[in-house]
Amino acid sequence: MLIVKSLHIWMVVSWFAGLFYLPRIFVNLAMVPAESVAERERLLLMAGKLYKFMTPLAVLAIVLGLWLWFGYGFSGGWLHAKTTLVGLLAVYHWHCGRLLTEFKNGRCSKSHVWFRFYNELPVLVLLAVVFLVVLKPF
């Protein structure tokens, strides 16, 4: 069980590296002047590669979590609250993919300020999930 949990935490941390950095690239993309085509292409390339890299990490983090849940008999309200929050993270991940497509098509009109707030959402979810899984308050 400890090997599965170690792999779970490893994949969770790796997934979060992408969840923290991709929206930061979106902040920069939203600030790129229209005439800076080379900079925009470079940021789009980085964002595309990062999204492709972080998607299997998300799947592995969730699969290993489910393995812990169903393979080792964990239970409790904390786990339901946690998986609900993880469901939100998965929607956030998917929405980042939508935003990336909008940027690629030149159709993203959201400001860099909007993306700065958007960037903080995974931070808050991580805080809540870590407290839930370590403290198991209910």
Ligand code: HEM
């Ligand atoms: C559907 C997805 C997930 C499920 C079913 C799940 C389930 C679990 C379970 C059953 C444990 C073992 C708890 C224990 O040993 O006390 C665990 C550990 C952990 N999970 Fe998840 N998890 C999921 C996703 C995540 C995500 C997305 C995060 C981060 C935001 C996360 C963070 C952690 C941490 C930090 C631990 C170690 C806690 C400890 O050792 O006390 N998990 N997870």
